[in-house]
Amino acid sequence: MKKITLTAFVAAMTGLLIFTGCQKDAPLKTLNPNLSQSYSYNTTFYQNALMRGGDNTPFNNQLTDAGANLGRLLFYDPRLSINNTVACASCHKQQFAFADNLPVSNGVNNNKTIRNTPAIINAMNKSVFFWDGRVNSLETQTGLPIQNHREMGLEQTDVLAQKLTPVSYYPGLFTQAFGSPDITPARISMALAQFVRSIASSQSPNDLGMLSGDAQKGQTLFFGKFQCGHCHTGENFGGAPLPNFGPYGGGTIDSGGNSTQLTVMPNTSNIGLDVVYSDQGTQAITGVKTQNGYFIIPSLRNVALTAPYMHDGRFATLSDVIDHYSNSIMAHPDLDPFLYQTNFAQGFVTSSTGQPVRMNISTQEKQQLIAFLNALTDQSLLTDPKFSNPF
Numbered sequence: 540m541k542k543i544t545l546t547a548f549v550a551a552m553t554g555l556l557i558f559t560g561c562q563k564d565a566p567l568k569t570l571n572p573n574l575s576q577s578y579s580y581n582t583t584f585y586q587n588a589l590m591r592g593g594d595n596t597p598f599n600n601q602l603t604d605a606g607a608n609l610g611r612l613l614f615y616d617p618r619l620s621i622n623n624t625v626a627c628a629s630c631h632k633q634q635f636a637f638a639d640n641l642p643v644s645n646g647v648n649n650n651k652t653i654r655n656t657p658a659i660i661n662a663m664n665k666s667v668f669f670w671d672g673r674v675n676s677l678e679t680q681t682g683l684p685i686q687n688h689r690e691m692g693l694e695q696t697d698v699l700a701q702k703l704t705p706v707s708y709y710p711g712l713f714t715q716a717f718g719s720p721d722i723t724p725a726r727i728s729m730a731l732a733q734f735v736r737s738i739a740s741s742q743s744p745n746d747l748g749m750l751s752g753d754a755q756k757g758q759t760l761f762f763g764k765f766q767c768g769h770c771h772t773g774e775n776f777g778g779a780p781l782p783n784f785g786p787y788g789g790g791t792i793d794s795g796g797n798s799t800q801l802t803v804m805p806n807t808s809n810i811g812l813d814v815v816y817s818d819q820g821t822q823a824i825t826g827v828k829t830q831n832g833y834f835i836i837p838s839l840r841n842v843a844l845t846a847p848y849m850h851d852g853r854f855a856t857l858s859d860v861i862d863h864y865s866n867s868i869m870a871h872p873d874l875d876p877f878l879y880q881t882n883f884a885q886g887f888v889t890s891s892t893g894q895p896v897r898m899n900i901s902t903q904e905k906q907q908l909i910a911f912l913n914a915l916t917d918q919s920l921l922t923d924p925k926f927s928n929p930f
């Protein structure tokens with residue numbers, strides 16, 4: 540009896556040692572990227588005039604194949620975290636349209652993120668980032684999760700540069716992307732921004748004009764009776780990008796990576812999820828009294844893949860989301876004016892008082908709306924090798 544226990548104990552300890560040993564070293568030992576295949580990251584999607592107007596590519600970080608390719612390696616490299624366990628791709632997973640399937644995600648040392656991980660979709664065409672819209676440049680954005688103590692925990696980004704310099708393939712890849720082998724925090728952010736910008740989604744059944752009968756009816760309801768398209772607008776079914784932004788609109792970024800043009804905080808709204816929000820959203824950034832519970836209007840491209848939903852991942856399914864709009868919108872003082880009954884019925888905004896709208900979406904209408912949302916899924920994005928794990 541004693542012997543068995545001892546054997547079991549030794550076995551368990553050995554397992555534990557191997558396990559913890561592996562956890563620490565394995566990712567690094569196996570980090571040999573396949574560099575033989577090169578991809579074209581240029582996207583024709585953005586030739587569309589509407590999308591081009593919102594292109595946020597700065598003059599000084601144009602998208603190149605070498606830059607995006609380097610960005611891809613960095614995106615999948617767990618060395619970007621303090622203990623080599625968490626990569627960008629740990630939370631932004633290709634199979635879930637670069638979101639994940641958790642309400643909040645796991646960062647370094649079992650820390651949870653504060654908000655739901657958003658999908659990365661057509662970020663080239665977005666004017667502001669994060670759920671509260673607090674950052675207006677992808678070059679700035681991509682540096683933040685590395686430093687965030689919950690996400691990747693590498694608060695000193697120059698330590699990261701030192702960490703990558705001895706890795707055999709990185710100096711050469713930095714030379715290809717930026718003309719010299721120097722690895723700096725700014726270049727890491729720029730390469731990541733290029734890769735993130737290259738993730739374009741434009742091949743859904745809706746894009747290809749292949750809607751089922753139900754999806755067509757759902758589309759009519761989305762833009763007509765239920766006016767979802769009032770907020771989920773444009774090519775991305777999200778907040779509209781700002782015009783005159785990026786190189787085509789004459790925009791640029793300063794040395795800190797921030798847009799020199801953007802002064803407003805657009806595209807955020809309170810949809811009455813709560814009467815008292817535990818996360819103040821945009822208000823915590825702007826200090827504007829009337830922006831409590833304001834969050835970004837997310838793109839609905841690939842939304843069928845990105846459950847759970849909302850800034851805190853509170854809704855498990857699209858059906859739950861539609862139930863909210865149907866009959867659960869709360870009378871929050873900062874509720875989007877459009878969601879008051881009178882305004883909604885008239886299709887334009889007249890007042891910010893009264894009762895929240897009750898859309899009373901029927902079971903059949905719900906099913907049709909969901910069929911339309913499902914038709915925004917771009918399957919090709921999920922398997923495109925140029926966005927896949929290179930290691």
Ligand code: HEC
Nearest residue numbers: 626627630644645646652654655656668669670681684690
């Ligand atoms: C531990 C999970 C986690 C990791 C690791 C992570 N992210 Fe995120 N990411 C998030 C969460 C959560 C948000 C939303 C945060 C918020 O709104 O406050 C986010 C937001 C973003 C956004 C903004 C998307 C939008 O449309 O607003 C981009 C782009 C992004 N991350 C890229 C990256 C990159 C690049 C890396 C690696 C350097 C990375 N993320 C690492 C969880 C993560």
Ligand code: HEC
Nearest residue numbers: 765766767770808834835836837848849850860864875877
């Ligand atoms: C007044 C503007 C507005 C209207 C109208 C609106 N939405 Fe939204 N929608 C938002 C905002 C803002 C969010 C994010 C809210 C949050 O997380 O706090 C959102 C979130 C969503 C999400 C979750 C997406 C994700 O990635 O988590 C879905 C799905 C959605 N809306 C579908 C719809 C449908 C379907 C309709 C019509 C029945 C609709 N919306 C009408 C503003 C709006």
